[in-house]
Amino acid sequence: DAKTTQPPSMDCAEGRAANLPCNHSTISGNEYVYWYRQIHSQGPQYIIHGLKNNETNEMASLIITEDRKSSTLILPHATLRDTAVYYCIVRVRGSQGNLIFGKGTKLSVKP
Amino acid sequence: DTAVSQTPKYLVTQMGNDKSIKCEQNLGHDTMYWYKQDSKKFLKIMFSYNNKELIINETVPNRFSPKSPDKAHLNLHINSLELGDSAVYFCASSQVTGYQETQYFGPGTRLLVL
Numbered sequence: 595d596a597k598t599t600q601p602p603s604m605d606c607a608e609g610r611a612a613n614l615p616c617n618h619s620t621i622s623g624n625e626y627v628y629w630y631r632q633i634h635s636q637g638p639q640y641i642i643h644g645l646k647n648n649e650t651n652e653m654a655s656l657i658i659t660e661d662r663k664s665s666t667l668i669l670p671h672a673t674l675r676d677t678a679v680y681y682c683i684v685r686v687r688g689s690q691g692n693l694i695f696g697k698g699t700k701l702s703v704k705p
Numbered sequence: 706d707t708a709v710s711q712t713p714k715y716l717v718t719q720m721g722n723d724k725s726i727k728c729e730q731n732l733g734h735d736t737m738y739w740y741k742q743d744s745k746k747f748l749k750i751m752f753s754y755n756n757k758e759l760i761i762n763e764t765v766p767n768r769f770s771p772k773s774p775d776k777a778h779l780n781l782h783i784n785s786l787e788l789g790d791s792a793v794y795f796c797a798s799s800q801v802t803g804y805q806e807t808q809y810f811g812p813g814t815r816l817l818v819l
Contacts, residue, residue, distance in 0.1 A: 626805070630808075632748075635813070636812060636813070637709070637795050637797070637810030637811050637812055637813050638748070638795070638797075638808075638810045639810070640807045640808065640809070643805065643807075679746070685806070691753060691760075691761065692738060692740075692750030692753055692761055692763075693748075693750070693808060694750075695747070695748040695749075697747075
């Protein structure tokens, strides 16, 4: 699985959009970008994933650049409950196995 | 209904003891995992089972022995507990659907070895 790079921390004002970047410059054509988050003291939680098209669900939007070397997770209206560590993970399409967690981005949503 | 559950939530014990952590998933998934999160918050895989068969064993001391009595359960038994075993242990399950796989994690078991 390709390696990812994320900023260690970010702040966001409550009610504003939180844009979390991820670099995955060595991603190959058959690898998906997945996002998980871990709210303090809880198990990691799946957010969204995508291959090359932008994706949106009830939790977030995922914007993947045309060259697929980077992506941005967007929480459109961040709340205090979105304070968590966000992990960007690249996985081979159709693979099943352990997730390789990096250090992630610690997002702090402030009132 | 809780998708992936773990018991106990907290476990405090003395060095040298033997303890078990239980995990159950009601999602009908074929694959289950144990991850360890240490004090520095790094999450690392320990074991993975698919249809009750061990498929991943990541350089874990043999004091740790996973057991999968059926597809819905993956328990973790730890012998001769050491101080360094103190961590949060997460169980997870997954199934590949099409080309996509999502993992669902339990709430974690916080183990403190004194």
